[in-house]
Amino acid sequence: MARIRVLLTNTALGPLDYRLDPGIEAPPGTLVEVPLGPRRMLGCVWDEGSESAAMAAESVGDNRLRPIFGTYPMPPLPLELRRLIEWTADYYLAPAGAVLRMVVPGVALRDGGRPIIEYRATGTTPPRMTPQRSEALEKIGERQGSLRDLADMSGASEAVLRGLIKAGALEAIALSPDVPPPLPDPAFAPPALSEEQAAASATFRSAINAGFQPFLLDGVTGSGKTEVYFEAVAEAIRQGKQSVILLPEIALTEPMLRRFEARFGCAPVAWHSGLRQTERRANWRAIASGEALVTIGARSALFLPYANLGLIVVDEAHEASFKQEDGVHYHARDVAVMRAKFADVPIILASATPAIESRAQVEAGRYREIQLPARFGGATLPAIRAIDLRNDPPDRGAWISPPLVAELSERLERGEQSLLFLNRRGYAPLTLCRTCGHRIECPNCTAWMVEHRLARRLSCHHCGHVMPPPRLCPECQNEDTLVACGPGVERVADEVKARWPEARTAIVTSDTLWSPARAAEFVEHMEAGMIDIVIGTQLVTKGYHFPNLTLVGVIDADIGLSGGDLRASERSFQQIAQVAGRAGRGDKPGEVLIQTRQPEAPVMAALIAGDSAAFYAAETEARKDARMPPYGRLAAIIISSEDAVAAERAAKAIGAAAPDSPDMEVWGPVPAPLAMLRGRHRHRLLVHAARNFPLQKVMREWLGACEWPAKVRVAVDVDPYSFV
Numbered sequence: 001m002a003r004i005r006v007l008l009t010n011t012a013l014g015p016l017d018y019r020l021d022p023g024i025e026a027p028p029g030t031l032v033e034v035p036l037g038p039r040r041m042l043g044c045v046w047d048e049g050s051e052s053a054a055m056a057a058e059s060v061g062d063n064r065l066r067p068i069f070g071t072y073p074m075p076p077l078p079l080e081l082r083r084l085i086e087w088t089a090d091y092y093l094a095p096a097g098a099v100l101r102m103v104v105p106g107v108a109l110r111d112g113g114r115p116i117i118e119y120r121a122t123g124t125t126p127p128r129m130t131p132q133r134s135e136a137l138e139k140i141g142e143r144q145g146s147l148r149d150l151a152d153m154s155g156a157s158e159a160v161l162r163g164l165i166k167a168g169a170l171e172a173i174a175l176s177p178d179v180p181p182p183l184p185d186p187a188f189a190p191p192a193l194s195e196e197q198a199a200a201s202a203t204f205r206s207a208i209n210a211g212f213q214p215f216l217l218d219g220v221t222g223s224g225k226t227e228v229y230f231e232a233v234a235e236a237i238r239q240g241k242q243s244v245i246l247l248p249e250i251a252l253t254e255p256m257l258r259r260f261e262a263r264f265g266c267a268p269v270a271w272h273s274g275l276r277q278t279e280r281r282a283n284w285r286a287i288a289s290g291e292a293l294v295t296i297g298a299r300s301a302l303f304l305p306y307a308n309l310g311l312i313v314v315d316e317a318h319e320a321s322f323k324q325e326d327g328v329h330y331h332a333r334d335v336a337v338m339r340a341k342f343a344d345v346p347i348i349l350a351s352a353t354p355a356i357e358s359r360a361q362v363e364a365g366r367y368r369e370i371q372l373p374a375r376f377g378g379a380t381l382p383a384i385r386a387i388d389l390r391n392d393p394p395d396r397g398a399w400i401s402p403p404l405v406a407e408l409s410e411r412l413e414r415g416e417q418s419l420l421f422l423n424r425r426g427y428a429p430l431t432l433c434r435t436c437g438h439r440i441e442c443p444n445c446t447a448w449m450v451e452h453r454l455a456r457r458l459s460c461h462h463c464g465h466v467m468p469p470p471r472l473c474p475e476c477q478n479e480d481t482l483v484a485c486g487p488g489v490e491r492v493a494d495e496v497k498a499r500w501p502e503a504r505t506a507i508v509t510s511d512t513l514w515s516p517a518r519a520a521e522f523v524e525h526m527e528a529g530m531i532d533i534v535i536g537t538q539l540v541t542k543g544y545h546f547p548n549l550t551l552v553g554v555i556d557a558d559i560g561l562s563g564g565d566l567r568a569s570e571r572s573f574q575q576i577a578q579v580a581g582r583a584g585r586g587d588k589p590g591e592v593l594i595q596t597r598q599p600e601a602p603v604m605a606a607l608i609a610g611d612s613a614a615f616y617a618a619e620t621e622a623r624k625d626a627r628m629p630p631y632g633r634l635a636a637i638i639i640s641s642e643d644a645v646a647a648e649r650a651a652k653a654i655g656a657a658a659p660d661s662p663d664m665e666v667w668g669p670v671p672a673p674l675a676m677l678r679g680r681h682r683h684r685l686l687v688h689a690a691r692n693f694p695l696q697k698v699m700r701e702w703l704g705a706c707e708w709p710a711k712v713r714v715a716v717d718v719d720p721y722s723f724v
């Protein structure tokens with residue numbers, strides 16, 4: 001009798017052994033369906049003798065083995081991907097089953113023989129229109145999808161949607177099963193490269209099919225990094241190999257898809273959370289079969305089962321949103337490098353403001369740096385100037401200082417576009433009672449409720465809790481005493497409209513650009529010159545190319561510095577440099593005005609002087625001195641429970657059990673700065689160790705020896721980016 005080890009897509013279980021009956025072939029990597037108690041589960045056959053700590057399993061006697069139900073007719077997950085799953089689980093102290101679930105989402109294996117039913121709006125107004133119905137129809141718009149997709153898109157329940165189907169406002173359509181994706185053509189529209197670009201792309205092209213090699217593509221904003229790495233993609237296509245391009249945000253995929261189409265004649269395969277179930281299934285299969293030659297996607301695209309991977313690109317590689325902050329706390333940039341290593345292929349990390357971690361790898365000789373020091377086509381980098389808010393304060397109740405007002409007026413007169421950057425969604429971050437001083441907080445989180453005036457509600461940016469704006473102060477019951485404090489983008493937009501009623505404005509945040517279609521529409525309007533002033537959050541700081549945009553104003557450059565975590569200065573520098581990089585990308589020169597109360601801070605000084613080298617050198621030195629990442633290691637342990645006492649008790653017990661080592665310090669436990677999140681009380685421990693310390697092994701043993709009640713959750717965050 002044969003015995004196989006199977007990893008299930010179940011986060012609570014380690015691998016289990018099953019019986020393989022004679023006549024069934026199931027080599028490692030085979031996807032199988034197995035019994036688990038009364039249920040049928042998806043799993044993957046694993047290698048015997050795996051050395052991964054996450055794959056350790058208890059053996060059961062032959063007599064207790066249950067047979068598998070059967071195998072899926074799919075190519076087995078390749079060895080390199082199984083190694084990646086093990087590495088990710090081991091490195092991030094995560095259950096291997098949770099990683100497997102990212103590789104094989106349930107929908108991937110759904111039977112495709114039957115036609116798939118999707119729904120779309122008919123344009124008929126239902127006889128009975130409720131607010132839920134009209135909101136659902138508005139959010140669905142022209143899109144179509146399964147009931148589940150439409151529920152996700154619209155936030156409406158499936159019951160509301162069924163009502164709309166009955167009322168004739170939504171109709172069913174049957175879709176034919178999978179069609180293979182079109183083949184991108186490397187010769188479709190190749191650009192004429194500048195000398196520097198040509199040299200860089202030649203280096204990348206010769207790296208295809210020449211083994212593992214990590215590159216840092218360090219090019220100023222507008223230097224043509226995309227064009228250059230597209231040439232590497234073109235070479236991979238010529239050789240019949242697959243490429244994957246990772247982007248930090250879904251909003252960026254839409255412009256990228258269009259750019260790709262202009263260069264290669266057809267759209268690539270997309271992978272992100274906005275896909276419909278049918279698309280998800282079809283794209284996964286095309287990737288697994290090798291038919292999808294180019295995939296563009298969010299961080300999760302990293303874990304897909306590429307049959308014949310030839311190249312990985314991580315664009316805007318410095319972005320913190322590559323770090324996943326729940327479930328498996330992985331950093332897609334770092335896992336991407338490991339994937340390239342296991343697959344033995346090149347990887348390009350592209351950024352105008354590379355992370356200190358990536359620069360350190362260049363310094364250590366592990367990554368090869370390719371520079372593009374100038375903008376393409378004679379465009380110059382914008383001039384950056386600080387406005388000292390202590391000398392040039394905005395009017396009372398306003399946020400735009402007189403010098404910035406003057407520049408904006410000038411741009412409007414000249415018919416050029418401007419961008420105001422403020423990294424705060426909504427109207428105001430705080431609502432306060434003038435009489436009693438009460439601040440409106442989220443009932444589930446240690447956070448203020450943020451006013452969203454356009455949507456007429458207060459909302460918690462941590463848990464999504466919403467409430468109508470109260471008329472009475474919830475504390476002192478006085479009427480009309482609540483006031484909005486501080487600016488959000490909506491408030492700045494109001495100020496713009498009040499000052500320049502004729503200006504055409506657009507607010508760009510995740511609230512307004514919540515779908516790829518909305519993002520595409522925004523780009524179209526900008527390109528057609530239908531917008532004069534954009535007011536946006538970090539969503540507009542990167543990736544976009546608007547030649548007629550010549551002025552960028554940073555409303556509050558000091559916001560990011562106040563957090564004070566390890567990367568606060570670096571992040572501020574990157575964000576402001578990126579948003580500054582949107583100015584003057586065409587023929588006309590760009591100008592950037594930074595409103596700040598501390599123009600002498602090193603970050604501001606470096607930005608104004610255009611001296612990123614000095615800034616990075618000083619930051620790097622400070623990290624080295626403090627033995628902070630990448631010159632030391634950090635891991636956080638977050639203990640949470642709805643039961644405050646249980647959370648604190650478990651945190652103390654874990655802290656008390658910390659092993660003693662001269663190479664490791666344990667800070668805490670302390671109540672987390674975000675002491676309550678989604679109704680759970682939170683405590684944190686931070687572990688600091690030397691670079692070569694076997695952190696995972698020590699932590700695995702430490703936590704493995706601790707016990708806590710089921711109502712307590714313990715999350716480990718290796719290489720944390722968030723400290724709240």
Ligand SMILES: Nc1ncnc2c1ncn2[C@@H]1O[C@H](COP(=O)(O)OP(=O)(O)OP(=O)(O)O)[C@@H](O)[C@H]1O
Pocket residue numbers: 191192193194197219220221222223224225226227228351352376542543544545581
């Ligand atoms: N060789 C070229 N031929 C034609 N157009 C080019 C060329 N190189 C760059 N461009 C154009 O210049 C603009 C900027 O290029 P691209 O977006 O690739 O820069 P980037 O380095 O990725 O910028 P950022 O980091 O700011 O996003 C784009 O519109 C691009 O199409």
Ligand SMILES: [Zn+2]
Pocket residue numbers: 442443444445447460461462463464465678
């Ligand atoms: Zn909340």
